Amino acid sequence: MTNLETDQLKRGEFLRSLGMGSAALMAFYCMGTGLTACSSKSDDPTPSTTTPSAGVTGNADASAGTVSFTVDLTNSNYAKLKTTGQYAIVGSLIIAKVKSGSVVALSKTCTHQGTEVQYRSTQDDMYCPNHGSEFSPTGAVEVGPATKALTQYKTSLSADGNTLTVTA
Ligand code: FES
Incomplete structure (x- = not known):
């Protein structure tokens, strides 16, 4: 294996690992967003615009x-x-x-x-x-x-x- 082939291989591996890393980051981001949305919904005591007791x-x-x-x-x-x-x-x-x-x-x-x-x-x-x-x-x-x-x-x-x- 020449130095050039070794470099290309390393770059490929690097990009693949970067791609997986991005996917993983996206997954974490989405999970985080989902969890945030879930928790904000379940923690919100006044989810609708018409709260029966307000007013x-x-x-x-x-x-x-x-x-x-x-x-x-x-x-x-x-x-x-x-x-x-x-x-x-x-x-x-x-x-x-x-x-x-x-x-x-x-x-x-x-x-x-x-x-x-x-x-x-x-x-x-x-x-x-x-x-x-x-x-x-x-x-x-x-x-x-x-x-x-x-x-x-x-x-x-x-x-x-x-x-x-x-x-x-
Ligand atoms: S007409 Fe009102 S419930 Fe039947």
Whole structure:
């Protein structure tokens, strides 16, 4: 083997080892990224943009006792409730600013088989996407198969319009 061949061999080995080293480094980098992403997800106590309790004070869960709470309408989660046609789910309730301009609060649970209802601004009703039941803004059944009204809660707005109080 000449010196030139020896040099070429060494260079080849060097490049191969460098290639493997890069691959290994990439693998470690990816693993590190994955682990970081995993840990940041599992450690994050507020992963979604709508944290149920943020902006809400009191009990908004009918199964946990008498419903009585306030919603901070300056909170980014609920500021949309100042706009007609918008709605939000708060605990076990659906709150909507309906066509008439008033803010209504109803049980979010369809009385047919329990699916969460939605507010449809065009129809100005609460709609169950499961079997198509429709309820008026006051909770009355307009279209079945549901036969029982949604529970309606009392709502009142503060003078400045920034705080919504909901009670049973
Ligand atoms: S669950 Fe709502 S219509 Fe059936």
